[in-house]
Amino acid sequence: xxIFVEVLGPIEVTDSEGRPVAVxxxxxxxxxxxxxxxxxxxxxxxVLVDDLWEEPPPTAxxxxxxxxxxxxxxxxxxxxxxTRSRVIETVGTGYALRIPRSHVDAHRFEDTLRAVREGSGxxxxxALSEALSWWRGEPYADLDVSPWLTPERARLTExxxxxxxxRALAVLDLGRGATLVPELEAFATAHPWRExxxxxxxxxxxxxxxxxxxxxxxxxxxxxxxDRFGLESVDSLDHxxxxxxxHAPHLMPAPRDGDRVHLLSRxxxxxxxxxxxxxxxVAGAAAVTGGSNLVLAQEQRxxxxxEAERTGDPGLTARVIAAYDVPTIWTRADDPxxxxxxxxxxxRTLHRLGAGAPPPLRARLLATVALEHRGTRxxxxxxxxxxxxxxxxxxHDPGVLVLALNARFVQSFQRPGGTGERDVIAxxxxxxxxxxxxxxxxxxxxxxxxxxxxxxxxxxxxxxxVVAAERLATIHETPLVHVLTAAYRAMRLAERxxxxxxxxxxxxxxxxDLAGAGMPGMEAGIFPLALLSLRLRHRRPAPTDPGLDWGxxxxxxxxxxxxxxxxxxxxxxAAAGLPTPPADxxxxxxxxxxxxxxxxxxxxxxxxxxxxxLSPLRGEIAGGTTAVITFGPVDDILAALDHHFDxx
Numbered sequence: 001x002x003i004f005v006e007v008l009g010p011i012e013v014t015d016s017e018g019r020p021v022a023v024x025x026x027x028x029x030x031x032x033x034x035x036x037x038x039x040x041x042x043x044x045x046x047v048l049v050d051d052l053w054e055e056p057p058p059t060a061x062x063x064x065x066x067x068x069x070x071x072x073x074x075x076x077x078x079x080x081x082x083t084r085s086r087v088i089e090t091v092g093t094g095y096a097l098r099i100p101r102s103h104v105d106a107h108r109f110e111d112t113l114r115a116v117r118e119g120s121g122x123x124x125x126x127a128l129s130e131a132l133s134w135w136r137g138e139p140y141a142d143l144d145v146s147p148w149l150t151p152e153r154a155r156l157t158e159x160x161x162x163x164x165x166x167r168a169l170a171v172l173d174l175g176r177g178a179t180l181v182p183e184l185e186a187f188a189t190a191h192p193w194r195e196x197x198x199x200x201x202x203x204x205x206x207x208x209x210x211x212x213x214x215x216x217x218x219x220x221x222x223x224x225x226x227d228r229f230g231l232e233s234v235d236s237l238d239h240x241x242x243x244x245x246x247h248a249p250h251l252m253p254a255p256r257d258g259d260r261v262h263l264l265s266r267x268x269x270x271x272x273x274x275x276x277x278x279x280x281x282v283a284g285a286a287a288v289t290g291g292s293n294l295v296l297a298q299e300q301r302x303x304x305x306x307e308a309e310r311t312g313d314p315g316l317t318a319r320v321i322a323a324y325d326v327p328t329i330w331t332r333a334d335d336p337x338x339x340x341x342x343x344x345x346x347x348r349t350l351h352r353l354g355a356g357a358p359p360p361l362r363a364r365l366l367a368t369v370a371l372e373h374r375g376t377r378x379x380x381x382x383x384x385x386x387x388x389x390x391x392x393x394x395x396h397d398p399g400v401l402v403l404a405l406n407a408r409f410v411q412s413f414q415r416p417g418g419t420g421e422r423d424v425i426a427x428x429x430x431x432x433x434x435x436x437x438x439x440x441x442x443x444x445x446x447x448x449x450x451x452x453x454x455x456x457x458x459x460x461x462x463x464x465x466v467v468a469a470e471r472l473a474t475i476h477e478t479p480l481v482h483v484l485t486a487a488y489r490a491m492r493l494a495e496r497x498x499x500x501x502x503x504x505x506x507x508x509x510x511x512x513d514l515a516g517a518g519m520p521g522m523e524a525g526i527f528p529l530a531l532l533s534l535r536l537r538h539r540r541p542a543p544t545d546p547g548l549d550w551g552x553x554x555x556x557x558x559x560x561x562x563x564x565x566x567x568x569x570x571x572x573x574a575a576a577g578l579p580t581p582p583a584d585x586x587x588x589x590x591x592x593x594x595x596x597x598x599x600x601x602x603x604x605x606x607x608x609x610x611x612x613x614l615s616p617l618r619g620e621i622a623g624g625t626t627a628v629i630t631f632g633p634v635d636d637i638l639a640a641l642d643h644h645f646d647x648x
Contacts, residue, residue: 331374333521367400385411405428422452457621491629510527520609532593556581572601
């Protein structure tokens with residue numbers, strides 16, 4: 001039996017199936033922790049005695065031998081009596097823990113950190129994001145302070161801080177620092193003496209377009225170091241301030257694809273219309289490659305549209321907007337503020353064009369409104385999709401129709417139970433796009449069909465669409481598709497496997513891929529939510545690891561997090577203020593979370609709301625519409641609510 005030990009939080013031991021292994025009293029856990037801290041080295045018996053007792057009793061050595069024997073029985077239940085232990089080896093008068101380093105979270109964390117420092121750094125952000133997710137609290141949190149534990153905790157805590165800073169640096173080097181601002185603000189405030197943390201925060205603020213705030217943070221850092229610690233700041237803060245003031249190029253790294261960077265930044269076209277429309281068109285071509293190209297493309301499109309509107313020519317503005325023709329699969333915007341600014345521009349342009357706008361152009365503008373204003377219950381956005389589709393069908397223009405169908409897809413989430421409608425949309429997209437050689441929208445059709453099959457629990461039916469989407473993605477160089485299909489495979493593993501640790505490992509790999517995919521609207525909070533789905537389905541408490549960033553889903557997770565931390569009063573308070581889940585891909589998943597909260601808190605009112613919200617989804621999988629996470633069949637959740645609240 002393989003053993004996995006977690007010490008980055010309370011000590012937990014599990015077997016290869018993810019089942020907890022009881023190792024006994026605090027003293028036995030402390031002995032196990034001391035052997036873990038030795039990193040595979042032999043710990044002599046006299047050292048163990050001194051480490052476990054401040055004033056060792058005469059029987060201390062014998063007690064340790066008893067503890068070792070009991071730990072061996074717990075960790076190797078199938079080992080025959082008087083045979084050699086393969087987990088805790090006796091070496092001379094001492095003992096050594098012989099568990100692979102990959103089976104101990106602290107060792108795995110150290111090895112990942114070392115590999116990132118020694119490697120090229122290309123995958124650093126993803127690797128460190130995964131490693132930081134292993135932290136569940138203070139190392140060895142369930143042990144009392146002791147002479148060996150204090151320095152070991154301090155050592156691991158310092159490594160954690162270094163990992164946070166290294167990950168931030170890796171993300172900044174990708175030009176994606178805007179997403180780090182809240183995290184780094186909290187980190188720098190909690191560790192005001194770490195000058196590097198303030199420098200990272202200033203860079204993140206600069207990449208978020210907040211130059212004044214970046215400079216203010218550097219001034220605050222200098223003042224704090226002097227006032228609180230009597231320290232003069234290092235030269236690096238002064239150098240960074242000068243770089244920010246002169247807009248040094250290295251503060252905002254460009255994507256590595258040199259040819260595409262040249263295309264995206266070109267301004268040599270002679271005419272204003274040609275130049276702006278070219279910027280928007282090439283941005284659309286770059287967006288499908290994902291990563292930093294997607295981020296840059298979205299920013300470039302926004303700049304082109306804003307500059308076009310400043311010309312005062314609504315026709316030019318409309319054509320620049322329409323030139324960006326990129327499918328949308330997710331209902332949470334990557335940059336909500338930028339999306340809403342674009343929607344406002346499009347609506348103003350439609351008003352200025354009036355009834356005389358060419359139908360193809362009007363249809364594309366209406367589709368843009370519906371695509372960008374997604375995840376809401378605003379009727380006007382759904383009406384824009386409906387009108388765009390009507391115009392496109394009258395025009396018999398497949399290029400306009402696939403865009404309008406995409407708009408109708410994202411607006412279908414305004415109502416629960418839209419799986420059937422999305423199935424019809426997917427089928428038409430696949431057929432239409434294949435017939436007219438529109439590969440990006442053919443891929444979109446297959447991805448939507450995967451979501452439909454996942455919502456219905458039809459894994460076999462989804463597989464041909466996974467294969468087709470990946471084949472087209474390889475031909476047309478759209479790596480984002482492979483990230484989405486990997487997420488679907490992680491969901492399928494979570495459905496089939498009885499080992500939550502195996503599924504959690506798959507989700508960590510997906511989280512690492514998403515970290516570099518350029519899709520913050522999908523990335524933010526999805527990994528913690530996936531871990532929560534695993535925990536709830538295996539009747540375990542919510543994950544309380546401090547490194548988890550719940551993003552927009554924290555309000556719904558908070559009651560369960562409070563319960564996991566043993567604070568039911570805080571959980572009830574948080575549950576009383578739960579917001580209504582938005583009309584997007586996570587609607588049913590968040591209501592499933594609310595249902596579990598209602599059951600654990602015995603909250604009849606919340607249970608009634610969850611029952612009403614989930615009832616239209618009978619026969620489906622809660623969370624399945626994401627094709628990423630699963631909270632199990634909706635019917636099972638409704639039955640649990642009926643059982644606990646006597647809803648017969």
